[in-house]
Amino acid sequence: MFDRLCIVGCGLIGGSIARAARSQGLCREIVALGREVHLPELMAARRLGVVDDYYTSPGQALERADCVIIATPVGAVRSVFEQLAPFWNNTTVYSDACSTKASVVAAAQAVFGKAPANFVPAHPIAGAERSGVEASSAELFNNRRLIITPLADTDAAALDAIRRFWEQMGSTVAVMSVEHHDTVLAATSHLPHILAFALAGLLGRQDEQREIFKYAAGGFKDFSRIASSDPTMWLDICLANKQEIMPLIRQYRAELSRIEQMLADDQAQQLFETFAYARDARQRFLDQLED
Amino acid sequence: MFDRLCIVGCGLIGGSIARAARSQGLCREIVALGREVHLPELMAARRLGVVDDYYTSPGQALERADCVIIATPVGAVRSVFEQLAPFWNNTTVYSDACSTKASVVAAAQAVFGKAPANFVPAHPIAGAERSGVEASSAELFNNRRLIITPLADTDAAALDAIRRFWEQMGSTVAVMSVEHHDTVLAATSHLPHILAFALAGLLGRQDEQREIFKYAAGGFKDFSRIASSDPTMWLDICLANKQEIMPLIRQYRAELSRIEQMLADDQAQQLFETFAYARDARQRFLDQLED
Numbered sequence: 042m043f044d045r046l047c048i049v050g051c052g053l054i055g056g057s058i059a060r061a062a063r064s065q066g067l068c069r070e071i072v073a074l075g076r077e078v079h080l081p082e083l084m085a086a087r088r089l090g091v092v093d094d095y096y097t098s099p100g101q102a103l104e105r106a107d108c109v110i111i112a113t114p115v116g117a118v119r120s121v122f123e124q125l126a127p128f129w130n131n132t133t134v135y136s137d138a139c140s141t142k143a144s145v146v147a148a149a150q151a152v153f154g155k156a157p158a159n160f161v162p163a164h165p166i167a168g169a170e171r172s173g174v175e176a177s178s179a180e181l182f183n184n185r186r187l188i189i190t191p192l193a194d195t196d197a198a199a200l201d202a203i204r205r206f207w208e209q210m211g212s213t214v215a216v217m218s219v220e221h222h223d224t225v226l227a228a229t230s231h232l233p234h235i236l237a238f239a240l241a242g243l244l245g246r247q248d249e250q251r252e253i254f255k256y257a258a259g260g261f262k263d264f265s266r267i268a269s270s271d272p273t274m275w276l277d278i279c280l281a282n283k284q285e286i287m288p289l290i291r292q293y294r295a296e297l298s299r300i301e302q303m304l305a306d307d308q309a310q311q312l313f314e315t316f317a318y319a320r321d322a323r324q325r326f327l328d329q330l331e332d
Numbered sequence: 333m334f335d336r337l338c339i340v341g342c343g344l345i346g347g348s349i350a351r352a353a354r355s356q357g358l359c360r361e362i363v364a365l366g367r368e369v370h371l372p373e374l375m376a377a378r379r380l381g382v383v384d385d386y387y388t389s390p391g392q393a394l395e396r397a398d399c400v401i402i403a404t405p406v407g408a409v410r411s412v413f414e415q416l417a418p419f420w421n422n423t424t425v426y427s428d429a430c431s432t433k434a435s436v437v438a439a440a441q442a443v444f445g446k447a448p449a450n451f452v453p454a455h456p457i458a459g460a461e462r463s464g465v466e467a468s469s470a471e472l473f474n475n476r477r478l479i480i481t482p483l484a485d486t487d488a489a490a491l492d493a494i495r496r497f498w499e500q501m502g503s504t505v506a507v508m509s510v511e512h513h514d515t516v517l518a519a520t521s522h523l524p525h526i527l528a529f530a531l532a533g534l535l536g537r538q539d540e541q542r543e544i545f546k547y548a549a550g551g552f553k554d555f556s557r558i559a560s561s562d563p564t565m566w567l568d569i570c571l572a573n574k575q576e577i578m579p580l581i582r583q584y585r586a587e588l589s590r591i592e593q594m595l596a597d598d599q600a601q602q603l604f605e606t607f608a609y610a611r612d613a614r615q616r617f618l619d620q621l622e623d
Binding site for chain 1: 458476530537538545547548549550552561562570571577578591596598611614616617
């Protein structure tokens, strides 16, 4: 459906988009654009056949590209827009795969005055605690959700192209506002990551004083899996979406205070109801996953 | 190594002890003692061949038993001791499999004046969010840790018998004080469960107002797995060990406040170090698991 796809940033997400697009026959040619410091990763992407070629200068990479997808960490998006701006082409479809959307739109507005109509903000709800093109997979987005957050003047044809692109890679596409996306993802993804980092850190400091990790079991292992995520990527995400995340941290701390008080007062019935509600809520989540 | 093993409470843990002991040939006969309300579970245990027979009256169950293991929820232990007391036999080895140890020892002291020398407090670090004898497995304790928390006058021969019993079921046995056990497990198990219940509850209430669970992915699924645990069992554990758990909740809330402040102040470097330390701590935990 595209002739030449240019992936900006070829790590886990960018590499997986390239692999999935290739395996579904969605582009004739796939190239990567990256910075000099990421040459080893770009070379790996070509060696692995993930992309046909790579470039560190935007001119060559963007030439003839009819679709450009930004798959860099959130914090790099503004400088990517600055790189792309001189070569911006009104017949090309631009999109991204970043975890926060208001910050990406703000970066576009900062560089272009207003976000270009042919830029379609998008976010695949997929990922892993692994990173890098070596971990990329053509299946990463299969049976996952992809959220598109159009602006008032986003071009309908561009939006439709991006929607079909992701649907053909196996994703279920939802469309919502930028604000709704950032609120929902703060709760379902950003807050859990912060909680996991906070616990792994707290226990890590205790473990330095006396061994405790050797007595931790599967529960802690699963709970803390997302604390193995890339710190740089999560620093970017948390700062970019802090206005949504901070109130949630406060609500969560209040929830913990409430539980602590129930323990202090031996409020068995309330504590049971709290735990039982939580278990039932998770079951509701699991039931949706299986739909 | 035992002639007749009596399991008190035949759910996931009791059933798995029975299965493992049988598969390793550690007892000639295995019986279960349970309450009338648990008759369906006791009948299932016999039907599945997990135990040879079951009883709801302690006299018959304990007759000729040379090993008795209490595998009920923590909150039931005191009434179990009261049931066992009239039939207490000084040549029998008694032990338990409860998740908190100070509360079990306190229950023994309350019933017997002081904890009997032939009672060996123990805790297998294994479990699952599933429960019930149907979920029991002969492999549950294989390659897991088993902690024995002897008291000053615990009988050495009884302790040694329990140690060998668990080692033959594949567990690695550690011996530590009651207090140390409860401190360590509060951090590695009890706190994570409370955090998972608190998050699943918070998100569940948000999901009732507007759908958010459908946009949650694998990270939340793993993080919240332990929120699917049995609320009654965890109510018992949390109340029994609240003196250790409450200070940890406070420390954790302080850690979250620190992160919230870093977000508010855009302290990128400190936030990066916090996340990176947490990721490295979890890696240390994973490296130990693989040892």
